[in-house]
Amino acid sequence: MAGTKLVVLYPYPTDVEAFEKAYVDDHVPLAKEKIKGMSKFIATKVVGTPTGQTPPFYRIAELHFPSIDALKEALSSAGGQEAAGHAISISSGGMPIFLIAEEEMMTF
Numbered sequence: 001m002a003g004t005k006l007v008v009l010y011p012y013p014t015d016v017e018a019f020e021k022a023y024v025d026d027h028v029p030l031a032k033e034k035i036k037g038m039s040k041f042i043a044t045k046v047v048g049t050p051t052g053q054t055p056p057f058y059r060i061a062e063l064h065f066p067s068i069d070a071l072k073e074a075l076s077s078a079g080g081q082e083a084a085g086h087a088i089s090i091s092s093g094g095m096p097i098f099l100i101a102e103e104e105m106m107t108f
Contacts, residue, residue, distance in 0.1 A: 003102065004068045004102055004103075005063055006071060006098065007062055007100075007101050008059075008097070009059075011096065012057065013091070013093045019059075023059060031087075033079075037073060038065060039065060041064070
């Protein structure tokens with residue numbers, strides 16, 4: 001069975017230090033408290049590209065849920081809306097991209 005997740009792509013911020021402070025100190029705790037039903041949270045910091053260019057995205061957040069219904073319920077809740085609004089407000093490099101995805105894992 002595929003896992004269901006919300007993927008949030010944050011554009012490269014205009015002020016990396018300010019974004020990191022807001023993301024780590026404010027946003028992650030807010031999301032943990034307000035987004036109910038999440039089973040796992042993965043925060044990724046993009047550190048570069050193979051060609052050495054500045055990456056278009058700085059952070060990628062993955063919020064995992066047991067089902068698409070649980071994800072939809074969490075996103076439509078007041079807490080989910082508050083967390084999404086906060087994500088937008090701290091994203092100084094532009095509007096974050098929100099994607100709903102199904103994850104398939106293969107081991108090689």
